[in-house]
Amino acid sequence: MPPDTSSPRRPLLSSNSLWRMRSYLRPYVAKLVFIWLAALLGIGASIALPLVGKEVIDGPVLHGDSGALLPLGLVALGLGVVEAFLIFIRRWSQIGPVLGLETRIRDDLYEHLQRLPMGFHGEWQSGQLLSRATTDLSTIRRFLGFGMLFLVMNILQLSVVTVLLLNMYWPLGLLVAASAVPIIVVSLRFEKRYIKISRQVQDEQGDLATLVEESAIGIRTIKAFGRRHHVYDQYDDAARKVYDTSMDKVRLSARFFTFLEVIPNFTLALVLLLGALAVGGGSLTLGTLVAFTTLMLQLVWPIASLGYILAMAQESMTSADRVMEVMDTVPAIAGGARTVERPRGHLRFEGVEFRFPGADRPVLHDVWLEVRPGETVAVVGATGSGKTTLTSLVPRLIDPTAGRVTIDGHDVRDLTLPALREVVATAFEEPTLFSMSVRENLMLGRPDATEEELDAAIRTAQAMFVYDLPWGLDTRIGEQGLSLSGGQRQRLALARAVLSRPRILVLDDTLSALDVETEALVEEALRHVLREATGIVVAHRASTVLLADKVALLAGGTITHVGRHQELLTDVPEYRELLAQDADLDPSEGALR
Template sequence: MTTTAAPPQPARRSSSKFNALWRMRVYLRPYYGVTAWSMVAAVLSTAASIAIPLLIQHVIDGPVRHGDTGGLFLLGGLAILLGVCESALSFVRRWAQSASSAGMEARLREDLYAHLQRLPIEFHDRWQSGQLLSRATADLSSIRRFLSFGLFFFVLNLATYIAVSALLIHLYWPLGLFVTLSAIPLFLIVRRFTARYFAASRELQDAIGDLTTRVEEAAQGIRVIRAFGRRDHMSEHFAGGARHVHDLGVGKTRMVARTLSQFDLVPNVTLAVVLVAGAVQVAHGRLTVGTLVAFVALQVMLVWPIDILGWIIANAQEAMSASVRIYEVLDTPPSIVDRPGAVSLSTVEGRLRFAGVHFGYEPGRPILRGIDLEVQPGETVAIVGLTGSGKTTLVSLVPRLYDVDAGAITIDGHDVRDLTLDSLRRIVGTAFEDPTLFSMSVRENLTLGRTGATDAEIAEALEIAQAGFAYDLPWGLDTRIGEQGLSLSGGQRQRLALARAVVGRPRILVLDDPLSALDVHTEALVESALSTVLAGTTALLVVHRPSTIALADRVAFLDGGRLAAIGTHSQLLATCPGYREVLRGA
């Protein structure tokens, strides 16, 4: 896991925060119908609420003024009916909004997760996992809130503001025009607020991603922290990050609070002016009491759209920042993909060849230089070398965890880049030195190697890996082993990972020092069982212990990223001083 302070900024198509958010509309398309019904319900509900002040005007200037109790009851009943309609329509609107927002967020999260699975290992090597987690959780929630609620209410409130302003001008144009022009200071406040808030939102979201990384690292490394007695140190380290997030959050909230107070001030001052000026006009007979009451009631309806405008703008800025962060991932193209015309092999003989292979993780810093190696079908070749010589890198190229910079790797004469990834990784089984197990049952972990494996095949793989302990777990193979398999010992995890690699009986087997965590007795049992499997399988075996080399037909000795020698164990002992030196230090 990387520990860099911030993730790299990959090239992306989204040229601006507005463009990034605009591109998110694709996730709303399947819900346009539901959104339309929600908008219709909202418009009708708003129309009903607008009609009530106008109804009050007629009540005051009609039945109340003339003492007509019959007309008063009729208008009161109509007001109740409008209230019931508004309530029912609000229910429909909220239900439709929730359905569309939940569906949109689910689709976006699925696409993001699927894209992360397609991205190459080198991408995950560079990015903090916490930054990816925050994008898949908090950022998606910000986008959902805006696209499903913020954007919806922005359109609705804008329509409400225009409709109410038109009615106010119709009721009494001097005051109506005054209320309408009060939008000018609001526009100036918004303009000053948006640029600063976007930067603050992005900084806070990045800080949350860093803090998420610290939490994840502490959870995964809890045994190391306890073993070294560094709990207080790590707590202080986390507290520093938490304080930074706190300070950024408080600063952002202060910015919002200051802006919202300005939003509140404008309509309140406007309302005070209207009340005073309107009362004067009533006193001079230019306005009726009913008209003034309706005018004030309609103006009060504008207070909530103005108040919520601050929240909508803040939410929009957060959604824009989140969209940019999401597209930093989605716009990163997968570099290891199926080539046009890639083929799927059903039967494989198993001849593996490295032809002039060059590879480096960074330009200008090669790890492997001109590797030429041919492995015959059914042959096992041990890869030996000092730490940093390129052993793990070499075997990682076979299943295309990385692609070669130059040269080619072929299986039965087919360049691995010309095979479909599904076909290639069905042919090649892999077990790594650092075994990764998932928070699922033993059976599910094992069948990641072959989803259709039968109980007999699973049992055979467990026997080969000397992992029969799995049957003794509380629920046998259905026992959930916990995150990262930390409920098991290192040797148990490694044996399960080995069983997963061999369960599908792949034609080519890549084992990256899979026995390093085993005791000598268990290692001997596993090697004995593996010898049977390897007899009919082409295998590359990264080894450090001399005893494991006995499984190999030949040994390839890497030195500084080059293939320094190849031959049997006895031949290299006799002719290669570097090989003898490596074994002496093993």
């Protein structure tokens, strides 16, 4: 998770974020102009109605001229119909642009998340990202679809009506204008406090979403250890934290909204009192007072709604900043421009070093290793020695901080990412399966695979159990493949990697969850696959080493020995000790099985 998510780490809506938001709005400018025009004409019609009422009262009603009453009545009716029609047009027209804008931002956000490297996803909580892609975008949509339009409309209506009131009867107009001063002062104070507390609520909701997601994914472990009450207490603490902060937010809003309700109504009471005295004194006509009061009533909603709209605006700005916080993150791993024609799969590590950001010492340093086309190398090392980090460098899940990794003489950083990922396929120790059918999971890396190729990959990975599932390959497996055993998930992940027919196949301890009998069958089938590809295999089991043509011993963050299994077993005590921990090794014979 990014540090200090309780408050913004940069000014709300930086210049880059504002530029990006403008770029999202640009395709909808024409429709937005039409919407704004309809809104402005609607305001004009609503303001004109009280002025027509003034003419009715001071004209036909005062003088008893019924003949002049009908035309003015028709004008008032026409203005009412026009206002209602313009409101309908405005609301009908704004649906498409607003929903289209939300969809476009969400698509871009998801696409950008796919471009960001593993380091980014390792630092951020998934719940924080989920809340940005759902709750925050909905908040932005609500403001763009309602709040922004009414904010401008209300400010415009307040300004125009205030000028009209001053023109009608300046003493009462000044009273109305003066009542805006405390509202402006309190609004500015409210805005500063609301920004902070709104961001805090949104970040805490992201933390809560993370707890829910982790509990759902890890439900089997929670139940197995009987930790239901423990995780519930964690959830309850986070939920109460959200509740307490939300209540602080509500109290702040309630005080502000109440203030906005009191000022206009108090001002209206004074206007009626002083206006009645002015009519009695002859300095103000009854029609003018009625029109003044009607226009004054038109200010009650804009002023009362100002709090809601300002709150919505602050939440939207905070949400936009949270979304742009992700969108403005520059991918640390960007593809080059080169492609590999007729790749052979010649893999080299040339003086490679990798250091995690902020770490005191590198995980890997001065790593030199060559894997020739069609050759398989087993990487052996103690737990935590950096084997997974080493293999992650090949498909560029991470990049070395020094040195380089080359394929057929080309630095992998110079290759386009699609070209690189076509050449390299990886099967991980912890396989990831998606909530889709078995077929879709297997064809993730190669959508054009035939049924024969699919069957061959399944048999290579000894994953024939898929044919016994209720709907065979079309059976939908649960999220993370939790309906399958660990060994079944590993075999499906292996089949997926084999199906992509890579020139370089990376196996990160892919057979660790298999029983001995299944492992032997998988290894036998893999030998045929690895003859046609360059292989790099992370080995924890002694039996897995037999898949390789040679072995690389990783110790102290570097490759200390490279050679054939028998040579290392005889000459390198560290290697012998590592393999001796596996039951497959018979130390008295000094060989495997």
